[in-house]
Amino acid sequence: MAETLHYRTATELGRDLESGAVSSEEIVRALIERTRAVEDTVGAFLSCDEDDALARARESDERRARGERRGPLDGIPVGIKDILAVEGQPLTCASRMLANFVSPYDATAIRKLKATGAVPWGRLNMDEFAMGSSTENSSVKITANPWNPECIPGGSSGGSAACVAAGEAPLSLGSDTGGSIRQPAALCGVVGMKPTYGLVSRYGLVAFASSLDQIGPFARTVEDAALLLQAVAGHDDRDSTSFKTEIPDYRRELSQRRGPWKLGIPKEYFGEGVDPEVEKAVRAAIEFYRSEGCEIVDVSLPHTEYAIGVYYIIATAEASSNLARYDGVRYTHRSKEAADAIDLYFKSRAEGFGPEVKRRIILGTYVLSSGYYDAYYLKAQKARTLIRKDFLDACRKVDAILTPTTPAPAFRKGEKADDPLRMYLNDIFTSSGNLAGIPGISIPCGFSESGLPIGLQILGRPFEEAELLAIAHRFEQAHDYHTRHPDLT
Amino acid sequence: MEYEAVIGLEVHVQIKTESKMFTRAPAGYGHEPNTLTDPVVLGMPGTLPVMNKRAIDQIIKAGLMLGCDIAPVCKWDRKNYFYPDSPKNYQISQYDRPICIGGQLEIELPGPSRNVMGEHKFIHLTRIHLEEDVGKLNHVENDSLVDYNRAGTPLMEIVSEPDMHSGEEAYAYLTALRQIMVQGGISDCDMEKGQLRCDANISVRPKGVDTLGVKVELKNLNSISGVRNGIDYEIKRQIKTIQSGGQVVQETRRWDAEAGAATLMRTKEMAHDYRYFPDPDLMPVRVDQDWLQNLRATLPELPFERQRRYFDSFDLPYTVTSVLVPDRRLAEFFEEAVDECGEPKAVANWIANDLLRELSAGGIGIEDSKLRPAHIAGLVKLVKDGAISNNIAKEVFIAMFESGRRPEEIVEEKGLKQSSDTGELAGICNEVIGANPKSVEDYKAGKQNAINFLKGQVMKATKGKANPHIVDQILREELDKLA
Amino acid sequence: MAQETIDIDYVANLARIALTDEEKERFSGQLGQVLDYIEKLNTLDVSGVEPTAHAFPLENVWRADEPEPGFPVETALKNAPAVRDNMVVVPKVVE
Numbered sequence A: 001m002a003e004t005l006h007y008r009t010a011t012e013l014g015r016d017l018e019s020g021a022v023s024s025e026e027i028v029r030a031l032i033e034r035t036r037a038v039e040d041t042v043g044a045f046l047s048c049d050e051d052d053a054l055a056r057a058r059e060s061d062e063r064r065a066r067g068e069r070r071g072p073l074d075g076i077p078v079g080i081k082d083i084l085a086v087e088g089q090p091l092t093c094a095s096r097m098l099a100n101f102v103s104p105y106d107a108t109a110i111r112k113l114k115a116t117g118a119v120p121w122g123r124l125n126m127d128e129f130a131m132g133s134s135t136e137n138s139s140v141k142i143t144a145n146p147w148n149p150e151c152i153p154g155g156s157s158g159g160s161a162a163c164v165a166a167g168e169a170p171l172s173l174g175s176d177t178g179g180s181i182r183q184p185a186a187l188c189g190v191v192g193m194k195p196t197y198g199l200v201s202r203y204g205l206v207a208f209a210s211s212l213d214q215i216g217p218f219a220r221t222v223e224d225a226a227l228l229l230q231a232v233a234g235h236d237d238r239d240s241t242s243f244k245t246e247i248p249d250y251r252r253e254l255s256q257r258r259g260p261w262k263l264g265i266p267k268e269y270f271g272e273g274v275d276p277e278v279e280k281a282v283r284a285a286i287e288f289y290r291s292e293g294c295e296i297v298d299v300s301l302p303h304t305e306y307a308i309g310v311y312y313i314i315a316t317a318e319a320s321s322n323l324a325r326y327d328g329v330r331y332t333h334r335s336k337e338a339a340d341a342i343d344l345y346f347k348s349r350a351e352g353f354g355p356e357v358k359r360r361i362i363l364g365t366y367v368l369s370s371g372y373y374d375a376y377y378l379k380a381q382k383a384r385t386l387i388r389k390d391f392l393d394a395c396r397k398v399d400a401i402l403t404p405t406t407p408a409p410a411f412r413k414g415e416k417a418d419d420p421l422r423m424y425l426n427d428i429f430t431s432s433g434n435l436a437g438i439p440g441i442s443i444p445c446g447f448s449e450s451g452l453p454i455g456l457q458i459l460g461r462p463f464e465e466a467e468l469l470a471i472a473h474r475f476e477q478a479h480d481y482h483t484r485h486p487d488l489t
Numbered sequence B: 001m002e003y004e005a006v007i008g009l010e011v012h013v014q015i016k017t018e019s020k021m022f023t024r025a026p027a028g029y030g031h032e033p034n035t036l037t038d039p040v041v042l043g044m045p046g047t048l049p050v051m052n053k054r055a056i057d058q059i060i061k062a063g064l065m066l067g068c069d070i071a072p073v074c075k076w077d078r079k080n081y082f083y084p085d086s087p088k089n090y091q092i093s094q095y096d097r098p099i100c101i102g103g104q105l106e107i108e109l110p111g112p113s114r115n116v117m118g119e120h121k122f123i124h125l126t127r128i129h130l131e132e133d134v135g136k137l138n139h140v141e142n143d144s145l146v147d148y149n150r151a152g153t154p155l156m157e158i159v160s161e162p163d164m165h166s167g168e169e170a171y172a173y174l175t176a177l178r179q180i181m182v183q184g185g186i187s188d189c190d191m192e193k194g195q196l197r198c199d200a201n202i203s204v205r206p207k208g209v210d211t212l213g214v215k216v217e218l219k220n221l222n223s224i225s226g227v228r229n230g231i232d233y234e235i236k237r238q239i240k241t242i243q244s245g246g247q248v249v250q251e252t253r254r255w256d257a258e259a260g261a262a263t264l265m266r267t268k269e270m271a272h273d274y275r276y277f278p279d280p281d282l283m284p285v286r287v288d289q290d291w292l293q294n295l296r297a298t299l300p301e302l303p304f305e306r307q308r309r310y311f312d313s314f315d316l317p318y319t320v321t322s323v324l325v326p327d328r329r330l331a332e333f334f335e336e337a338v339d340e341c342g343e344p345k346a347v348a349n350w351i352a353n354d355l356l357r358e359l360s361a362g363g364i365g366i367e368d369s370k371l372r373p374a375h376i377a378g379l380v381k382l383v384k385d386g387a388i389s390n391n392i393a394k395e396v397f398i399a400m401f402e403s404g405r406r407p408e409e410i411v412e413e414k415g416l417k418q419s420s421d422t423g424e425l426a427g428i429c430n431e432v433i434g435a436n437p438k439s440v441e442d443y444k445a446g447k448q449n450a451i452n453f454l455k456g457q458v459m460k461a462t463k464g465k466a467n468p469h470i471v472d473q474i475l476r477e478e479l480d481k482l483a
Numbered sequence C: 001m002a003q004e005t006i007d008i009d010y011v012a013n014l015a016r017i018a019l020t021d022e023e024k025e026r027f028s029g030q031l032g033q034v035l036d037y038i039e040k041l042n043t044l045d046v047s048g049v050e051p052t053a054h055a056f057p058l059e060n061v062w063r064a065d066e067p068e069p070g071f072p073v074e075t076a077l078k079n080a081p082a083v084r085d086n087m088v089v090v091p092k093v094v095e
């Protein structure tokens, strides 16, 4: 069994654990072996406390031996983007700024995950402070797309997507501010979901743009994604933006919500700027739903063209303030060159932040600065109202909206590295979902000629994750994209 | 030319709560450095703020006492600036939608003498908003050491209109403000502990001119007398500058109480660009009428209102009210005693003279006094009923203060009850008359004073327990018989 | 379209980041392009539109004033680059 263990889904592993066919410790050992075999190529991990994972796995096995089981994820390893606080573990955000930072506390999502018995597994690479769409902005290393190591895995949660695609973890957690879960999931051929803003507590998620950030799952199947979402969703009194809402049993709902659904196709997301192979795959997916009896209707999201601009104003403005705390004083990198207290800021931040982070802090500081606030930030907040309204209006007419997740499959490393604007346009189909706060999922819906995965994005009504998962599940049941794995040997 | 100063104050008052403004870490003063923190206080990556409901209750109460309009909806903003005492390098504050708007504070200026009430006036308020405090820097030789214990403490910023014209008025403003905050249980307002801090905006203009002069912000006015001295110093400086042909420059200056002078901190060119924007981590506060009604019901009477009631209902003199009113506990003690005995003047005198003297001699506060309002009420009744004399009452008071025992008990046990037994007293009076023929002669010769000597002798013989009125009466009767 | 320019020295000073001359030039150019792209917003009429600060607005999200024990001082200072007398050391702040 050991040679195939690493590509078993969390659901399958859960059954194996239940039947006694495998122990949690064996699963962790198999993943240790797998990462040793492929990490040189993939480079998804920033660090991994194997001893801690093994200890937690043994605790799970002992629980199970006593007849206790905390839930379907008890004993299952879950990779963690290095942006979520895990007590006693490094929390670097792939930044030199936090290179030596060890978190003294658990994020709420991590606390909940631990409570289910799941095993936090490694710290995953990302764009520095989640700023990027390729994971090339990590200060540590570049992660490869497991389908073609010459290509980027997407970002910012590139490590989270790549490790699941490469069989280094059955599940992982990432964060999505403008597409940072859905976009790498699409490019790596896995399932990635951004829940509704407020469904998963942000406490312990290092803030990039507070009004847009959400934690969400990566998995190889929709069912697995549902299990991981279940573990982390729910109200938290440490996050004032956390919503009080009934959390359904997502896995059970997968089979109970059967449609047929009314699905909207926004014309603004097709045509010019979309790679023909991507358009073809997504159109095929739409035809599948039609063949399943779903009603396919056109919807309009007229303010789509403003979304990227609005997104970059709001996200960088919030980031410029959120990242002010990394200053060389209390816990971050401190420059040894500082002449005085003020110089300490300038030098520590110059040394600690990479170019993309600096660029965004400068932009965000600018749009908030005296004389520009109304023209940029306030205007963007008003435009956000219109973008949000587009989606809420559309969602009154349809159950979900189908779009490509990305305009194109994964691009080559270095291709857009020095063209921030082109890089920003990778988020064109995903960032509106963050502005509107609605949930979105990306599932594999095909491959390009060159063998790179293509993602279908399904956007849904606020707090209707169950419906979204069921719609995605229906597609997955009828296709085998999720069973294909990259050849890494 | 004559000049007039125009002064507005920005006062920061720490709100008394158990936990911090946006997290559950304990709030407190005087603890070992960095022992009142948690991930939120330290601005650790990933942490988020959650409002402390009590802090909001408290600022609304403060606003209601100061006659502010309470905004139906207020929100939170981030004020961005870098400083080592600021854990996030932004302060959560309120920018364009503060919780309290407008309002006014009644102040009393010094009267012509301590015994005469001074002029009262109203200073208008612009706004009051809620924010979080920062940590504290301790400066040593080459370094500064940061203690984050104070960081995150709820802080109220009370901004006045430019309604004041002298250090004296600013002093009166702070005194009145502090009384209200303390009496309302909002803050202890201990300036030594940094619970009340004051900055002033000061400008001068020729008398009679309407427009405002160039303003200077004066910081670090960290004692109430420092406020008076610092402001007066700055007013003089500005007038001198203008009179010597110069111009006042818009800048921020720092008052140094020890040196008795202010130094330049920053010029207008170095002014901050705070980049305020709505804090995405916090939701707005909506205040409805029920909430306001519930808080209104908990408000104490304002000190000046109480004083006016003492004038009107109790006919107390200014000097006594100015002792009772500034201290809510003392005033409530007074009112409780009056409720029991109905003698406000007597009670007020006992408190203002005897009780305060004993408390200060014992170095204790009224809350630690064994003597309670009922004791004073009982004592006043005993004197009123003629059961003891005023002199005996003083003795009883000391005994009550020391032991906390009831006055009746003390009088009984020590046998201090005044004698009104006319038969017994007549015998003693006759004895005294017999023993002092000289005084009897004098009395008969028309010297009314002579009777006082005889009265004294009777009191001495009875160890002060004789009712002086009855003694007086008997003596006159007996002496008249001799005539 | 005229390229928007950022007063990079002013903004970098506000952001407390020391930039090299090369960085200043590169960022100015790149951010100018981004701002040009954002210019598109000027064609959008937002008069009468309320700004959105939160995706799903809530009100009165608070907690009771009940303290919980915080960090022991060692935990609070564990990641600090320099500590003396249980306080964080910074170069002397003059103001």
Ligand SMILES: [Mg+2]
Binding pocket: B010, B157
């Ligand atoms: Mg102020």
Ligand SMILES: [Zn+2]
Binding pocket: B012, B131, B157
């Ligand atoms: Zn303030």
